[in-house]
Amino acid sequence: MLLSEKQITQLKRRVRETPHPREMILDVLHAIQDANGWVSDEGVELAAIILGLSPLQVEEVATFYDKIYRRPVGRKVIHICDSICCWSRGSEALMQRLQQLLGIAAGETTIDGMFTLLPTCCLGACADAPALRIGKTLYGKVAIEQLEAILDGERTEVSS
Amino acid sequence: MPTLIIDNQTVTVPEGTNVLEAAKRLGIEIPHFCHHEALGSVGACRLCAVEFREGPVKGIQMSCMVPAKDGMVVDTGSAEVLAYRAQVIEWLMTNHPHDCPVCDEGGECQLQDMTVAGGHGIRRYTGPKRTYQNQNLGPFIAHEMNRCIQCYRCVRTYQDYCGGTDFGVLGSRQRLYFGRFSDGPLESPFAGNLIDVCPTGVLTDKTYRFKSRIWDLQEAPSICPHCSLGCAVTPGARYRQLQRRRARTNNRTNGHFICDRGRFGYGYANHPDRPRYPLLGHRRVTWQEALAALQNKLQELGELFGPGSIGLLTSSRATLETQFLTKRWAAALGSDQLCFEAHPGRDLGARVAASQRLDRTASLEDVRNCDLAVLIGADPLSEAPMLALALRQAARRGARIVVVDPRPVELPLAYERHAVSVEKLGQLLRGLSRPQQSEFPSSMEELGGSLASALLAAKSPLLIGGTDLLGPQGTEAMQQAAEACSQPETPCRTMFLLAGPNSFGGALLSAEGPCFSSLLEGMEQGRIKALLCFEADPLADYPDRKRSRAALARLDMLAVFDCAATATLQEADLFFPTTAVEESTGTLINNEGRMQAFEQVFSAGTPLAESAGGSHPPRFFSRDIPGSEPQSAWGILGALMGRSADLLTLRSEIEKNDHRFAGLSQLEARGEGRRIAAPRQYSLSHQPNISGIMGSDQLQLLVTETLYGSELLSNLSSCLHESTPSAFVMLHPQDAARFKLEEGKKVLLGTPVGDLTLTLRIAGDMVPGMAIVPRLRGTVLEPLVPGTEPLPCRIEKA
Numbered sequence: 028m029l030l031s032e033k034q035i036t037q038l039k040r041r042v043r044e045t046p047h048p049r050e051m052i053l054d055v056l057h058a059i060q061d062a063n064g065w066v067s068d069e070g071v072e073l074a075a076i077i078l079g080l081s082p083l084q085v086e087e088v089a090t091f092y093d094k095i096y097r098r099p100v101g102r103k104v105i106h107i108c109d110s111i112c113c114w115s116r117g118s119e120a121l122m123q124r125l126q127q128l129l130g131i132a133a134g135e136t137t138i139d140g141m142f143t144l145l146p147t148c149c150l151g152a153c154a155d156a157p158a159l160r161i162g163k164t165l166y167g168k169v170a171i172e173q174l175e176a177i178l179d180g181e182r183t184e185v186s187s
Numbered sequence: 188m189p190t191l192i193i194d195n196q197t198v199t200v201p202e203g204t205n206v207l208e209a210a211k212r213l214g215i216e217i218p219h220f221c222h223h224e225a226l227g228s229v230g231a232c233r234l235c236a237v238e239f240r241e242g243p244v245k246g247i248q249m250s251c252m253v254p255a256k257d258g259m260v261v262d263t264g265s266a267e268v269l270a271y272r273a274q275v276i277e278w279l280m281t282n283h284p285h286d287c288p289v290c291d292e293g294g295e296c297q298l299q300d301m302t303v304a305g306g307h308g309i310r311r312y313t314g315p316k317r318t319y320q321n322q323n324l325g326p327f328i329a330h331e332m333n334r335c336i337q338c339y340r341c342v343r344t345y346q347d348y349c350g351g352t353d354f355g356v357l358g359s360r361q362r363l364y365f366g367r368f369s370d371g372p373l374e375s376p377f378a379g380n381l382i383d384v385c386p387t388g389v390l391t392d393k394t395y396r397f398k399s400r401i402w403d404l405q406e407a408p409s410i411c412p413h414c415s416l417g418c419a420v421t422p423g424a425r426y427r428q429l430q431r432r433r434a435r436t437n438n439r440t441n442g443h444f445i446c447d448r449g450r451f452g453y454g455y456a457n458h459p460d461r462p463r464y465p466l467l468g469h470r471r472v473t474w475q476e477a478l479a480a481l482q483n484k485l486q487e488l489g490e491l492f493g494p495g496s497i498g499l500l501t502s503s504r505a506t507l508e509t510q511f512l513t514k515r516w517a518a519a520l521g522s523d524q525l526c527f528e529a530h531p532g533r534d535l536g537a538r539v540a541a542s543q544r545l546d547r548t549a550s551l552e553d554v555r556n557c558d559l560a561v562l563i564g565a566d567p568l569s570e571a572p573m574l575a576l577a578l579r580q581a582a583r584r585g586a587r588i589v590v591v592d593p594r595p596v597e598l599p600l601a602y603e604r605h606a607v608s609v610e611k612l613g614q615l616l617r618g619l620s621r622p623q624q625s626e627f628p629s630s631m632e633e634l635g636g637s638l639a640s641a642l643l644a645a646k647s648p649l650l651i652g653g654t655d656l657l658g659p660q661g662t663e664a665m666q667q668a669a670e671a672c673s674q675p676e677t678p679c680r681t682m683f684l685l686a687g688p689n690s691f692g693g694a695l696l697s698a699e700g701p702c703f704s705s706l707l708e709g710m711e712q713g714r715i716k717a718l719l720c721f722e723a724d725p726l727a728d729y730p731d732r733k734r735s736r737a738a739l740a741r742l743d744m745l746a747v748f749d750c751a752a753t754a755t756l757q758e759a760d761l762f763f764p765t766t767a768v769e770e771s772t773g774t775l776i777n778n779e780g781r782m783q784a785f786e787q788v789f790s791a792g793t794p795l796a797e798s799a800g801g802s803h804p805p806r807f808f809s810r811d812i813p814g815s816e817p818q819s820a821w822g823i824l825g826a827l828m829g830r831s832a833d834l835l836t837l838r839s840e841i842e843k844n845d846h847r848f849a850g851l852s853q854l855e856a857r858g859e860g861r862r863i864a865a866p867r868q869y870s871l872s873h874q875p876n877i878s879g880i881m882g883s884d885q886l887q888l889l890v891t892e893t894l895y896g897s898e899l900l901s902n903l904s905s906c907l908h909e910s911t912p913s914a915f916v917m918l919h920p921q922d923a924a925r926f927k928l929e930e931g932k933k934v935l936l937g938t939p940v941g942d943l944t945l946t947l948r949i950a951g952d953m954v955p956g957m958a959i960v961p962r963l964r965g966t967v968l969e970p971l972v973p974g975t976e977p978l979p980c981r982i983e984k985a
């Protein structure tokens with residue numbers, strides 16, 4: 028079960044109430060992602076049924092946004108911005124350091140299934156560059172020395 | 188009307204025209220990818236850059252995105268512009284494979300043209316290229332994503348123009364992917380247009396894959412013969428094989444696109460069972476022998492029984508030239524037993540339809556521009572596919588589309604549906620013809636009243652009907668309704684869907700002549716001894732096959748002239764092979780009375796692929812071209828009448844003889860065709876009335892056309908077989924429950940032609956009390972023909 032019957036009924040009701048069901052695509056995908064960690068092919072198909080759209084119409088949106096995960100990811104996804112402001116403020120070094128600390132390359136997941144490391148194109152936090160996002164927490168003005176502590180904090184937050 | 192200067196030439200264009208189109212009017216072709224006349228501009232490819240020297244905008248801009256304005260001075264070829272375009276091309280080419288020789292688009296590729304035009308001859312980029320996995324998109328379209336240049340034409344065509352929902356654009360930025368959610372056949376019946384719009388080799392014709400380069404193809408402007416709309420097409424042939432069809436532009440009819448039945452229905456011309464030489468009995472004979480046998484027999488019969496013993500039949504597949512000469516020959520023989528359609532209902536329906544005032548007759552262009560279309564008894568995707576696409580364009584501009592039909596009519600657009608039984612369609616139309624009195628059947632007062640006022644209020648309203656469901660009476664009622672719902676400034680036009688590509692021509696020529704039932708009567712009574720069928724298949728098309736079979740069996744001579752192995756051919760005493768549309772010239776009159784000439788694409792002959800038995804070049808040689816005996820039906824008729832076979836002379840004669848065909852001799856196949864000069868005269872008074880309504884407990888059987896499998900010629904095209912459904916029957920859920928039947932299970936349908944085992948489909952949006960079956964040739968449903976009164980039937984578990 029990707030979503031409970033109750034969730035499905037609720038989402039369907041919300042879809043009915045919106046004039047344009049397409050507006051609800053992201054909400055439905057997020058619901059599925061929150062419940063499962065990522066959105067599988069079956070997840071896209073379920074979303075299509077809930078929305079009354081074709082799977083392709085859902086997939087167009089799902090694959091456009093990099094915060095919708097169409098492949099399994101770790102418990103927390105690290106999105107590190109590689110766009111212009113962050114790049115000019117040293118994001119390349121951050122990315123390298125993260126890879127070292129986690130022992131994985133960009134796009135990979137740590138062996139313990141904790142973190143997936145992904146570059147992203149602007150988190151909308153350009154004023155606080157360099158920026159990264161772990162799970163739903165945004166970190167701005169990140170210094171290379173802070174990275175270890177940030178990762179530790181994120182790890183313990185999960186275990187606690 | 189802004190006036191501007193482009194490359195030192197002045198041009199005045201309508202407000203809203205963009206600079207790219209304005210330049211085109213001067214004959215200046217600005218290189219472009221993403222702009223398309225039918226799809227509009229999106230400014231995505233950056234190739235159409237021009238330099239604005241004077242006027243409201245300055246500098247380099249995309250010509251497709253800038254509306255022409257007074258005072259603009261534009262340079263399309265300045266050094267800076269050329270350098271810009273060269274860069275765009277180079278950048279588009281960074282990911283593109285360097286293998287045009289193995290790409291099927293090669294030779295007709297816009298990217299090749301633009302790369303050469305842009306002067307990008309040497310690749311500087313040496314990095315890795317983006318690569319993709321391709322998808323299997325079904326039988327029609329090959330997919331090679333590595334060749335994509337992200338112009339978005341395919342998505343705009345498929346989703347926006349055609350209303351498809353299963354093909355689109357995935358990903359973002361450098362990861363764009365144009366395809367489906369997963370492998371599988373494209374669902375839209377207009378998917379083939381992707382082949383024409385994709386400017387590179389991503390989306391190409393799978394049925395034509397690796398067969399020819401365009402410069403090796405024989406091509407000529409032609410007309411699609413697979414329904415009554417007469418869309419413009421360009422077929423291509425090579426090695427005596429018809430290899431493909433693509434859309435041709437006619438802004439009055441199909442616009443830029445065609446349907447998949449039209450595009451992939453071409454295979455009939457290459458069919459391995461196509462009869463290619465004259466037959467006497469079942470023996471192959473020469474043309475001379477066959478013609479002599481025919482003449483002798485006709486003379487003998489004429490002398491013994493009089494000229495009335497010879498019946499002549501043509502069909503909606505025959506060209507105007509063939510129909511005309513058949514009529515001439517009948518006159519020369521002295522026989523009045525001549526008929527232009529083997530199906531009496533369709534015959535009379537077309538005669539009524541062809542009597543509509545021309546200023547009240549809608550073209551597909553009018554459909555695209557209407558603001559209200561009410562379809563009563565018309566199923567576009569089955570009976571005239573491109574009509575569905577035209578309606579979609581109207582809907583995209585805000586038109587209201589209403590469907591009133593007993594069948595579960597589907598359309599690729601948002602529309603209103605009213606499931607209404609066949610009898611009530613007629614009553615609704617009669618009510619609409621007296622809108623002020625609102626005399627609608629009790630259950631339909633609301634619908635009828637609202638439609639009447641909407642039709643009266645609309646600016647360009649349309650009534651659309653299929654003659655199969657409306658019948659002659661309903662067709663006439665629709666004309667009266669249109670008349671009654673017309674205002675001086677806002678006429679309500681009609682469009683009728685007819686049986687075939689030249690139903691209209693036959694309807695014009697038939698005058699008050701007999702319909703095929705009376706010819707059958709003549710055969711049954713022994714008055715008619717010979718029947719000559721010119722591209723007509725009475726056995727398959729007359730609704731009562733038992734009767735037609737028995738009547739044909741009584742003939743002394745059945746002579747068939749055709750290009751397909753029809754049911755009637757099996758019974759023929761004499762057979763003469765005729766050419767396929769693409770192998771000859773002629774004229775077809777579409778359902779709005781538009782005469783359209785077509786040119787010869789190639790000469791008839793057994794495809795080399797077949798005659799050489801798979802080895803090429805062929806290993807034996809002869810002077811004769813194998814399988815090249817077919818001749819145009821009008822050519823054969825000319826020979827039989829001992830007259831010259833010159834087409835121009837013939838066309839001049841037709842137009843002199845009948846002023847309605849004025850302009851025929853000047854008709855250009857490349858043009859937009861020409862409306863006939865006047866409709867036919869017709870009064871329906873002497874026709875029988877629609878029969879009574881059956882008991883409510885009984886199921887009525889309705890036979891209807893379907894997209895693939897109904898039309899004779901396209902059904903012979905092997906590339907459509909994968910898409911043709913197997914035999915099924917549709918029931919309303921209420922009836923399925925009443926008879927305790929389940930979706931997808933086998934059921935037994937008791938019909939006048941026997942008990943048939945069919946798969947059940949349940950359709951919630953059809954009218955209850957009815958069993959609907961498609962006309963499907965080559966299946967158990969074959970003997971059931973549309974265009975008749977609903978038949979009684981019963982249904983049970985198999």
Ligand code: SF4
Pocket residue numbers: 334335336337338339340341342365384385386387389390
């Ligand atoms: S597949 Fe063809 S039409 Fe579609 S974006 Fe790519 S190049 Fe353009």
Ligand code: SF4
Pocket residue numbers: 411412413414415416417418441445446447448449450571572573574
């Ligand atoms: S709509 Fe009719 S005429 Fe046009 S392409 Fe399709 S089958 Fe041919």
Ligand code: FES
Pocket residue numbers: 108109110111112113114148149150151152153156158
């Ligand atoms: S550039 Fe990094 S957050 Fe915007």
Ligand code: FES
Pocket residue numbers: 218219220221222228229230231232233234235236249250251252
């Ligand atoms: S045609 Fe103008 S940007 Fe593509």
